[in-house]
Amino acid sequence: xxxxxxxxxxxxxxxxxxxxxxxxxxxxxxxxxxxxxxxxxxxxxxxxxxxxxxxxxxxxxxxxxxxxxxxxxxxxxxxxxxxxxxxxxxxxxxxxxxxxxxxxxxxxxxxxxxxxxxxxxxxxxxxxxxxxxxxxxxxxxxxxxxxxxxxxxxxxxxxxxxxxxxxxxxxxxxxxxxxxxxxxxxxxxxxxxxxxxxxxxxxxxxxxxxxxxxxxxxxxxxxxxxxxxxxxxxxxxxxxxxxxxxxxxxxxxxxxxxxxxxxxxxxxxxxxxxxxxxxxxxxxxxxxxxxxxxxxxxxxxxxxxxxxxxxxxxxxxxxxxxxxxxxxxxxxxxxxxxxxxxxxxxxxxxxxxxxxxxxxxxxxxxxxxxxxxxxxxxxxxxxxxxxxxxxxxxxxxxxxxxxxxxxxxxxxxxxxxxxxxxxxxxxx
Amino acid sequence: xxxxxxxxxxxxxxxxxxxxxxxxxxxxxxxxxxxxxxxxxxxxxxxxxxxxxxxxxxxxxxxxxxxxxxxxxxxxxxxxxxxxxxxxxxxxxxxxxxxxxxxxxxxxxxxxxxxxxxxxxxxxxxxxxxxxxxxxxxxxxxxxxxxxxxxxxxxxxxxxxxxxxxxxxxxxxxxxxxxxxxxxxxxxxxxxxxxxxxxxxxxxxxxxxxxxxxxxxxxxxxxxxxxxxxxxxxxxxxxxxxxxxxxxxxxxxxxxxxxxxxxxxxxxxxxxxxxxxxxxxxxxxxxxxxxxxxxxxxxxxxxxxxxxxxxxxxxxxxxxxxxxxxxxxxxxxxxxxxxxxxxxxxxxxxxxxxxxxxxxxxxxxxxxxxxxxxxxxxxxxxxxxxxxxxxxxxxxxxxxxxxxxxxxxxxxxxxxxxxxxxxxxxxxxxxxxxxxxxxxxxxxxxxxxxxxxxxxxxxxxxxxxxxxxxxxxxxxxxxxxxxx
Ligand SMILES: Cc1cc2nc3c(=O)[nH]c(=O)nc-3n(C[C@H](O)[C@H](O)[C@H](O)COP(=O)(O)OP(=O)(O)OC[C@H]3O[C@@H](n4cnc5c(N)ncnc54)[C@H](O)[C@@H]3O)c2cc1C
Numbered sequence: 001x002x003x004x005x006x007x008x009x010x011x012x013x014x015x016x017x018x019x020x021x022x023x024x025x026x027x028x029x030x031x032x033x034x035x036x037x038x039x040x041x042x043x044x045x046x047x048x049x050x051x052x053x054x055x056x057x058x059x060x061x062x063x064x065x066x067x068x069x070x071x072x073x074x075x076x077x078x079x080x081x082x083x084x085x086x087x088x089x090x091x092x093x094x095x096x097x098x099x100x101x102x103x104x105x106x107x108x109x110x111x112x113x114x115x116x117x118x119x120x121x122x123x124x125x126x127x128x129x130x131x132x133x134x135x136x137x138x139x140x141x142x143x144x145x146x147x148x149x150x151x152x153x154x155x156x157x158x159x160x161x162x163x164x165x166x167x168x169x170x171x172x173x174x175x176x177x178x179x180x181x182x183x184x185x186x187x188x189x190x191x192x193x194x195x196x197x198x199x200x201x202x203x204x205x206x207x208x209x210x211x212x213x214x215x216x217x218x219x220x221x222x223x224x225x226x227x228x229x230x231x232x233x234x235x236x237x238x239x240x241x242x243x244x245x246x247x248x249x250x251x252x253x254x255x256x257x258x259x260x261x262x263x264x265x266x267x268x269x270x271x272x273x274x275x276x277x278x279x280x281x282x283x284x285x286x287x288x289x290x291x292x293x294x295x296x297x298x299x300x301x302x303x304x305x306x307x308x309x310x311x312x313x314x315x316x317x318x319x320x321x322x323x324x325x326x327x328x329x330x331x332x333x334x335x336x337x338x339x340x341x342x343x344x345x346x347x348x349x350x351x352x353x354x355x356x357x358x359x360x361x362x363x364x365x366x367x368x369x370x371x372x373x374x375x376x377x378x379x380x381x382x383x384x385x386x387x388x389x390x391x392x393x394x395x396x397x398x399x400x401x402x403x404x405x406x407x408x409x410x411x412x413x414x415x416x417x418x419x420x421x422x423x424x425x426x427x428x
Numbered sequence: 429x430x431x432x433x434x435x436x437x438x439x440x441x442x443x444x445x446x447x448x449x450x451x452x453x454x455x456x457x458x459x460x461x462x463x464x465x466x467x468x469x470x471x472x473x474x475x476x477x478x479x480x481x482x483x484x485x486x487x488x489x490x491x492x493x494x495x496x497x498x499x500x501x502x503x504x505x506x507x508x509x510x511x512x513x514x515x516x517x518x519x520x521x522x523x524x525x526x527x528x529x530x531x532x533x534x535x536x537x538x539x540x541x542x543x544x545x546x547x548x549x550x551x552x553x554x555x556x557x558x559x560x561x562x563x564x565x566x567x568x569x570x571x572x573x574x575x576x577x578x579x580x581x582x583x584x585x586x587x588x589x590x591x592x593x594x595x596x597x598x599x600x601x602x603x604x605x606x607x608x609x610x611x612x613x614x615x616x617x618x619x620x621x622x623x624x625x626x627x628x629x630x631x632x633x634x635x636x637x638x639x640x641x642x643x644x645x646x647x648x649x650x651x652x653x654x655x656x657x658x659x660x661x662x663x664x665x666x667x668x669x670x671x672x673x674x675x676x677x678x679x680x681x682x683x684x685x686x687x688x689x690x691x692x693x694x695x696x697x698x699x700x701x702x703x704x705x706x707x708x709x710x711x712x713x714x715x716x717x718x719x720x721x722x723x724x725x726x727x728x729x730x731x732x733x734x735x736x737x738x739x740x741x742x743x744x745x746x747x748x749x750x751x752x753x754x755x756x757x758x759x760x761x762x763x764x765x766x767x768x769x770x771x772x773x774x775x776x777x778x779x780x781x782x783x784x785x786x787x788x789x790x791x792x793x794x795x796x797x798x799x800x801x802x803x804x805x806x807x808x809x810x811x812x813x814x815x816x817x818x819x820x821x822x823x824x825x826x827x828x829x830x831x832x833x834x835x836x837x838x839x840x841x842x843x844x845x846x847x848x849x850x851x852x853x854x855x856x857x858x859x860x861x862x863x864x865x866x867x868x869x870x871x872x873x874x875x876x877x878x879x880x881x882x883x884x885x886x887x888x889x890x891x892x893x894x895x896x897x898x899x900x901x902x903x904x905x906x907x908x909x910x911x912x
Contacts, residue, residue: 001818037830087830089810100838103825105818123870125659125736130712133738135895135902139872150876152890152903177907221706222900249904262834 002106006033007322009097009110011088011263014043016295017116018071019308023315025078028323032080035099037087042068043118047148050169056305067304091267093288111322112290114314115264119296122256131217136224140166140254153177155250159227160184161215165193167254172201182248185213185229187236190366194302194393224249259297267291274343275299281348282357284314292318299345302395328353338417340364351405359398363390363418370421373398377411390418433457433625436616438603438639440467443767444631445586446779452593454793459623460595463602465897466857467850468583470633474740476686476694477579478671480770481518481571483538483546490750492541495770497777499573505776509585510805511578512689518574518671521725522566527675531569545572560667560726574671578689579772580860581805588849589803605642613760627791629762629782634705634743636765643758648765652705652741655697656714660733661868664691672725683721690863695722710737735868742768752781754789806845806861810836832874834867839881846885853886856896
């Protein structure tokens with residue numbers, strides 16, 4: 001058994017964990033340790049061998065492994081210790097952590113904890129697809145790991161359910177590896193991943209894409225032999241007579257990511273029923289003292305740069321907390337989702353804190369026209385920003401500056417909304 | 429002179445395996461044949477896993493007698509086989525005045541059958557035990573002797589115990605017909621050759637009628653009845669502590685809500701007669717039926733807790749009772765057929781009965797003094813104490829590496845399962861022995877790792893690793909290789 005003491009303990013070494021640990025060290029925490037269950041650090045990034053990472057933070061279009069490596073160098077240079085192949089098994093609210101790995105159990109006492117556990121993919125059971133239960137059904141991320149890390153093709157003829165980013169990226173990857181991608185089916189009337197992936201991974205490779213379509217049956221006793229695809233109505237119900245059987249040997253699922261919150265739950269962290277992730281304030285602090293959360297375990301981000309940025313905030317605040325820095329005493333105001341907003345993070349803000357804060361949100365329905373994101377307190381407009389469009393696949397960020405706090409007054413909450421720009425004009 | 433067995437048992441489900449084990453207490457040459465790539469692959473792996481108290485079946489029937497007898501054997505049996513068993517009690521819940529009448533007659537029937545620990549509860553007492561139950565509940569029939577079991581460990585444990593005590597087990601061996609001498613069966617034909625024996629026991633579950641026909645016995649048919657299920661995430665304490673049945677109907681015990689021994693929640697089964705014995709598909713309509721049925725008992729169920737669905741097939745026989753007999757013509761055969769619910773509960777009693785039937789029929793039974801009743805399951809690291817965990821890691825450091833994050837299954841357990849008495853050779857086999865991949869991510873995280881570990885432990889290529897044998901391989905080829 002090993003005993004470990006840390007000022008800041010970070011769980012997870014993905015783009016959130018590496019950035020959080022780096023920042024915690026730079027902000028003055030002495031002993032900063034990352035625990036990672038995988039063989040290699042980087043979280044999901046080592047298997048994301050495509051580009052599109054780091055434009056904002058590093059000003060360069062990097063691949064996943066490159067992006068991870070840059071953060072890894074920075075973290076190691078700053079003196080962060082990384083324990084790979086180590087799995088946290090339990091966390092108590094007073095920050096006693098037990099883990100195991102590398103042939104031993106580890107007991108850890110930390111002054112502050114940053115949860116950077118990322119997210120996981122929605123599996124078949126949660127999607128409730130009827131039919132048989134043969135081999136050949138994988139989440140897109142599992143398939144990505146098999147192909148890019150382990151070096152194996154999980155099938156020859158693929159159908160992809162869902163149009164999430166990993167699914168679209170895998171459509172291209174599998175095609176390049178000589179497999180056939182027969183179809184991509186998305187239950188929504190629009191693609192759920194990023195526009196650039198739709199163009200570069202699906203359209204450029206002539207992958208047949210069907211929106212308002214789902215898989216209603218899986219066939220094949222031992223290995224997938226075919227799937228049945230059906231068009232759906234506006235309530236997502238299959239439309240009779242539209243079924244079409246597609247021969248394939250593999251079904252990939254790219255139908256949503258869920259924050260990985262098992263450890264957060266053990267620690268007593270409050271969860272947001274909409275995001276499924278940890279509830280935080282503007283410092284990335286959870287309801288449990290000295291536990292912070294960052295990255296996809298708070299809410300699922302669209303870009304890795306934003307994940308790392310949320311972690312920089314958490315790293316800084318966790319370092320302050322363990323050096324006995326004064327904690328905010330301003331009133332805590334809930335921030336809630338208003339018109340056409342699916343969810344908003346942070347869920348709470350300290351009003352009057354002397355720093356700019358960033359509000360992140362996603363819309364419910366796409367607006368393919370100029371739109372405005374607004375923050376209101378009661379009937380007072382606190383701040384707003386114009387957008388060229390608003391899509392559920394792309395996170396929207398809004399800045400709230402300290403001088404704007406004063407206008408909030410006695411309102412019980414802050415509300416974020418995204419409306420058509422034209423709507424605002426007519427309102428005068 | 430070809431090798432001669434005393435008894436060949438066809439089918440390594442819970443029934444066949446327990447029969448083999450019961451016979452291994454005697455000095456006999458025994459052969460257990462199973463067509464699947466693993467034991468407990470038939471109905472034994474897909475049922476509600478309830479050890480019934482015994483108030484359902486008609487008094488005087490085989491079902492009633494063997495249910496009650498089997499139930500009594502469970503504590504001892506599960507301790508010997510290291511299978512989890514919890515006598516947590518069961519409730520039949522009345523939702524109407526009519527249901528209350530049904531409870532009364534079930535109670536009476538239970539008394540006649542000799543079922544232990546029955547009590548009638550009023551609404552208040554019922555809700556006190558199960559607070560999430562619908563407020564419509566009018567009362568219940570409580571059975572203290574009812575419980576839940578891990579059917580995988582029971583089935584695998586029975587077969588391993590048999591093997592430990594000298595039974596020869598052949599997997600992927602399908603009995604295709606019988607060998608006769610005059611009107612006596614002298615052996616079986618299989619895809620791997622012929623095997624000779626003095627007695628043959630048919631314990632083939634859904635396929636018992638096909639084998640009976642091959643042996644020349646007509647007039648019995650199995651009409652499979654499918655039951656579909658949902659499995660919910662392991663937060664059962666918020667939903668159900670025991671086993672909740674609605675009031676039964678003539679065809680089934682109804683859609684129930686139950687805790688499993690691993691603290692998942694199980695919803696189901698419905699009941700639909702089908703033709704194809706290989707059809708374990710779940711349907712949208714069937715799952716809807718299960719969901720709405722379960723909501724009648726527990727209105728607060730949430731769909732986001734669903735982690736899996738599956739189906740099992742009841743081997744419903746044409747004569748409504750377990751068939752347990754030595755037909756005489758042809759001679760040399762014991763038939764166990766129509767072993768539908770409560771077959772899991774009754775299985776240990778059925779096994780004892782087969783021994784007695786064979787003894788009466790003249791098979792000499794000299795005790796096997798080396799018989800060892802104990803069998804150990806793969807040790808589950810996650811449930812051990814700190815000290816036990818440390819001791820285990822000291823023997824094999826791979827117990828410190830967690831491979832399945834949801835169920836906290838370690839590499840040490842996977843390796844151990846690959847070298848058990850009956851080794852796990854498929855992903856599903858591993859899952860049933862270790863709980864790997866049975867949590868909320870359903871294997872998405874562990875699969876790439878497990879394929880590598882299994883390939884190493886079994887000494888085969890990762891390309892050969894299957895989900896459940898046959899053509900159920902996970903991988904098609906290496907990357908950068910070109911398909912021929
Ligand atoms: C939906 C459902 C719910 C149930 N719930 C309960 C419950 O809660 N409590 C309870 O007590 N009981 C329950 N049961 C009943 C119980 O599951 C069964 O009675 C029991 O599992 C039967 O075991 P078995 O060994 O007879 O059959 P199986 O497990 O099906 O085993 C038969 C074996 O024979 C093999 N076989 C068949 N033909 C051949 C051949 N030609 N050659 C070689 N091998 C062959 C098969 O591959 C199979 O492995 C339920 C059943 C169902 C379907």
